[in-house]
Amino acid sequence: xxxxxxxxxxxxxxxxxxxxxxxxxxxxxxxxxGPVLISEIAQEKNxxxxxxxxxxxxxxxxxxxxxxxxxGGGYYLLKTPKEIPLARIIRxxxxxxxxxxxxxxxxxxxxxxxxxxxxxxxxDVMSKVRDATLKLLENKTLKDILTxxxxx
Amino acid sequence: xxxxxxxxxxxxxxxxxxxxxxxxxxxxxxxxxGPVLISEIAQEKNxxxxxxxxxxxxxxxxxxxxxxxxxGGGYYLLKTPKEIPLARIIRxxxxxxxxxxxxxxxxxxxxxxxxxxxxxxxxDVMSKVRDATLKLLENKTLKDILTxxxxx
DNA sequence: AAAAAGTCTATCTTTTTTATAGAGTTTATG
DNA sequence: CATAAACTCTATAAAAAAGATAGACTTTTT
Numbered sequence: 001x002x003x004x005x006x007x008x009x010x011x012x013x014x015x016x017x018x019x020x021x022x023x024x025x026x027x028x029x030x031x032x033x034g035p036v037l038i039s040e041i042a043q044e045k046n047x048x049x050x051x052x053x054x055x056x057x058x059x060x061x062x063x064x065x066x067x068x069x070x071x072g073g074g075y076y077l078l079k080t081p082k083e084i085p086l087a088r089i090i091r092x093x094x095x096x097x098x099x100x101x102x103x104x105x106x107x108x109x110x111x112x113x114x115x116x117x118x119x120x121x122x123x124d125v126m127s128k129v130r131d132a133t134l135k136l137l138e139n140k141t142l143k144d145i146l147t148x149x150x151x152x
Numbered sequence: 153x154x155x156x157x158x159x160x161x162x163x164x165x166x167x168x169x170x171x172x173x174x175x176x177x178x179x180x181x182x183x184x185x186g187p188v189l190i191s192e193i194a195q196e197k198n199x200x201x202x203x204x205x206x207x208x209x210x211x212x213x214x215x216x217x218x219x220x221x222x223x224g225g226g227y228y229l230l231k232t233p234k235e236i237p238l239a240r241i242i243r244x245x246x247x248x249x250x251x252x253x254x255x256x257x258x259x260x261x262x263x264x265x266x267x268x269x270x271x272x273x274x275x276d277v278m279s280k281v282r283d284a285t286l287k288l289l290e291n292k293t294l295k296d297i298l299t300x301x302x303x304x
Numbered sequence: 305a306a307a308a309a310g311t312c313t314a315t316c317t318t319t320t321t322t323a324t325a326g327a328g329t330t331t332a333t334g
Numbered sequence: 335c336a337t338a339a340a341c342t343c344t345a346t347a348a349a350a351a352a353g354a355t356a357g358a359c360t361t362t363t364t
Contacts, residue, residue, distance in 0.1 A: 011164065011165065011166075011242075011248065011249065012251055012252060013252060014320095014322090015321075015322065018263075018265060019265065022265045022274075025273075037341095039340090046264060047265065048324080050323065051323055051324080053341080053342085056341090060341095060342095067341060068330095068331080068340085069330040069340055070329095070332050070341080071339045071340070073330085073331075073340050073341065074340075075341085086277065090163075094163055096163065098163075099163075099164055099165045100164060100170065120299070121296055121297030121299060124297075125238065125292045125296060125297055128288055129285055129288050132285065132287075133281055133284065133285060136277065136284060137281065140277045144273055144276075145272075145274045146273055147271050147272070147273060166351095166353085189309075190309080190310075191309090202355050202356075203353065203354055205311085205312095208310090209312080212311095219309090219310060220309085220310080220361095221309055221361040221363095222307090222361055222362025223307070223309070226310080305364100306363100306364090308361100308364100309362085310359105310360085310362100311359075311360070311361095312357100312359075313358095314357095315354105315355085316354080317352100317353085317355095318351100318353075319353090320350085320352085321349080321350070322347105322348085322350090323346105323347085325344105325345085325347095326343100326344095327343090327344095328341105328342075328343075329341080330339100330341080331340085332337100332338090332340105333335105333336100333338095334335100334336095
């Protein structure tokens with residue numbers, strides 16, 4: 001059961017992050033209905049319920065979601081969609097937003113194939129890519145990826 | 153032996169692609185000296201020689217490098233650095249340049265967590281990220297990542 | 305003929321990703 | 335207060351990908 005089915009999807013967002021986005025969208029679009037069941041999100045978005053559990057828990061531990069146990073419980077947003085930048089979610093679940101460790105702002109790591117980072121042309125170009133990417137992902141929020149209009 | 157040592161380097165260029173860039177840089181900067189030995193590149197750039205063999209072979213099969221067997225042999229560029237866009241190398245060795253399969257130009261794949269791609273907000277944002285990335289990676293070439301100045 | 309150097313194919317190991325299992329805890333409510 | 339609903343936590347397993355290696359083969363030079 002290969003979920004990527006024949007494409008070559010390297011460098012992409014993990015399923016974990018993709019599922020997180022879809023779950024957050026569902027939560028935002030149903031924010032008026034009180035806590036939402038994990039099982040409801042899983043069914044609606046076609047995600048393994050047990051896998052989704054872990055993801056929602058991570059989002060909760062990061063202060064993005066709240067939860068309520070017991071009957072009538074479920075998950076809900078702790079922030080408005082507008083307050084949740086996409087970069088926040090990606091960094092939380094996938095880590096660095098950069099094509100090379102040596103240009104990552106949050107997960108920097110020295111590269112060991114170049115002698116001097118200061119004069120590495122690769123470093124320059126990849127920094128530019130990172131900046132262009134972050135400009136979008138830090139300014140676009142959950143609100144921007146919603147289908148329906150939701151009250152702020 | 154974890155070569156990523158504690159960072160969380162997902163979504164990044166693979167070692168294969170990174171090694172390819174470093175090898176190409178070395179070949180460009182030594183283009184005047186005739187064919188360059190795999191072993192020379194491996195030593196200079198701190199890459200496993202056997203792993204590098206495979207990479208150089210892929211670059212050769214893609215028409216980017218040429219080679220000469222026997223004594224005095226080695227690898228050499230078939231194009232000028234200016235004619236080799238970075239996107240070409242990444243696509244060859246890593247595949248798609250996109251954060252989601254559904255926004256990849258060269259490796260498109262339908263996403264199965266959203267009902268309708270046409271009204272998927274995620275799709276819109278990720279297309280913008282792809283465009284911003286490609287604008288850089290398709291216009292920047294091997295020439296732009298060289299340290300030394302090399303004759304065109 | 306011998307040595308140098310790339311070619312090819314196969315396999316192995318490690319790491320990461322994805323997914324699952326199951327016992328535990330909290331809460332609403334009849 | 336018993337019960338069921340629902341999230342919590344930790345561990346583990348399965349699958350895929352990345353990274354690396356081995357060795358026999360071919361071509362070329364001298």
